[in-house]
Amino acid sequence: MNNIVLFKDRAYCCGCGACWASCPRNAISMVEDEYGCKYPIINESICIKCGKCLKMCKYQNVKSGKNPIVAYAAKTKNEQILNKSASGGIFASLAYEIIALGGYVAGAVLEFNQNQKITVHHILSNNKGNIELMQGSKYVQSDAWRCYKEVIQIVKSGKQVLFCGTPCQVDAIKQITGNPDNLITIDLICHGVPPARMLQDYLKVMGKTLGGHITGFQFRDKTCHKEWTSKITIKKGKKEKNYFIPSRFVSFYKYFLESVIYRENCYTCPYANLKRVADLTIGDFWGIEQYHKDDLGRDTNGWSCVLINTKKGKDFFDMHGSGIQKFLSKAEWIEKNNHQLRHPSMKNEQRKNVLDS
Numbered sequence: 001m002n003n004i005v006l007f008k009d010r011a012y013c014c015g016c017g018a019c020w021a022s023c024p025r026n027a028i029s030m031v032e033d034e035y036g037c038k039y040p041i042i043n044e045s046i047c048i049k050c051g052k053c054l055k056m057c058k059y060q061n062v063k064s065g066k067n068p069i070v071a072y073a074a075k076t077k078n079e080q081i082l083n084k085s086a087s088g089g090i091f092a093s094l095a096y097e098i099i100a101l102g103g104y105v106a107g108a109v110l111e112f113n114q115n116q117k118i119t120v121h122h123i124l125s126n127n128k129g130n131i132e133l134m135q136g137s138k139y140v141q142s143d144a145w146r147c148y149k150e151v152i153q154i155v156k157s158g159k160q161v162l163f164c165g166t167p168c169q170v171d172a173i174k175q176i177t178g179n180p181d182n183l184i185t186i187d188l189i190c191h192g193v194p195p196a197r198m199l200q201d202y203l204k205v206m207g208k209t210l211g212g213h214i215t216g217f218q219f220r221d222k223t224c225h226k227e228w229t230s231k232i233t234i235k236k237g238k239k240e241k242n243y244f245i246p247s248r249f250v251s252f253y254k255y256f257l258e259s260v261i262y263r264e265n266c267y268t269c270p271y272a273n274l275k276r277v278a279d280l281t282i283g284d285f286w287g288i289e290q291y292h293k294d295d296l297g298r299d300t301n302g303w304s305c306v307l308i309n310t311k312k313g314k315d316f317f318d319m320h321g322s323g324i325q326k327f328l329s330k331a332e333w334i335e336k337n338n339h340q341l342r343h344p345s346m347k348n349e350q351r352k353n354v355l356d357s
């Protein structure tokens with residue numbers, strides 16, 4: 001078997017997998033490099049050279065998105081949803097509405113198998129029990145491509161689909177479905193994504209240190225009423241125990257926040273600006289107290305920002321956002337404390353050393 005690397009320069013592949021999903025012969029595999037980042041590889045003996053994979057790849061030719069029409073500070077009204085979400089619970093609040101109306105939702109889930117191997121991938125579901133699995137930020141790359149073919153089928157059947165992911169994943173799903181009216185997209189304000197294998201390596205070490213098998217991990221758990229606490233669930237014998245660790249002591253998290261371990265292309269991400277590709281953009285509202293002191297009163301925790309970027313997004317948010325409390329804000333204020341809305345994360349000079357260690 002002769003394998004060809006689809007994109008020779010790693011800076012030009014975001015790993016969204018649009019090429020994988022569009023291949024009519026299933027000739028493409030997403031294969032890990034030495035750091036665990038996945039890239040498309042073509043099996044030449046099956047490939048019919050139709051060129052569809054390159055045509056579907058938006059990343060090679062990103063067109064500008066749209067400046068937000070409206071910006072909000074927002075948070076779910078439901079405390080249970082809020083506590084399970086990384087930020088203001090905007091995604092889950094909208095997701096419950098859509099499923100109740102007969103629609104489907106696509107988001108990222110983190111799974112552990114017996115050998116403490118983790119996978120982070122997108123699922124498409126119309127079961128509200130699965131929303132909890134999608135809630136919470138998994139700060140690694142999700143294999144979003146695993147759900148693309150199902151999304152294509154469901155939107156073709158006329159049912160509504162709410163897809164949430166990083167901007168490159170959103171651009172991919174729009175491209176391969178043709179962005180019909182019944183597809184609503186939400187992109188995250190995204191720093192960049194490390195490969196899931198790095199999180200797995202970290203959790204393996206933690207499992208050894210804590211003397212058990214890791215069966216669960218959450219980046220931003222709110223049990224201790226602090227947003228930046230990681231929760232590790234360990235199985236020792238037949239018992240499971242939770243450990244809550246301030247995120248600043250989690251080395252993986254530190255490397256993530258300091259832009260050390262992202263995929264190569266994240267450092268030149270063409271989506272890191274205010275021209276958004278999705279109907280809605282969600283993120284943390286950093287520095288909210290600076291601009292909304294009077295609106296907030298004493299309720300200063302857990303607010304998200306929502307950027308409404310298209311008319312489709314506006315109609316959707318107006319119609320399905322009744323579970324969300326919100327007040328008008330400004331995109332410039334949100335941008336000020338979120339550099340990903342101005343430029344990509346800068347490569348940390350420690351990157352090579354850390355990746356090769």
Ligand SMILES: Cc1cc2nc3c(=O)[nH]c(=O)nc-3n(C[C@H](O)[C@H](O)[C@H](O)COP(=O)(O)OP(=O)(O)OC[C@H]3O[C@@H](n4cnc5c(N)ncnc54)[C@H](O)[C@@H]3O)c2cc1C
Nearest residue numbers: 085086087088089090091107108136137138164191283284
């Ligand atoms: C890799 C990554 C980097 C981020 N960087 C920033 C940032 O720099 N600034 C900022 O303001 N916000 C950032 N966020 C967004 C932030 O963490 C919250 O997700 C966001 O504020 C929405 O919060 P929420 O409570 O509405 O929803 P959440 O409960 O956080 O869930 C939101 C959605 O994100 C999806 N999701 C979770 N992990 C992933 C993943 N790995 N890939 C794709 N989709 C995923 C979930 O399935 C769900 O659909 C980032 C998120 C991720 C995943």
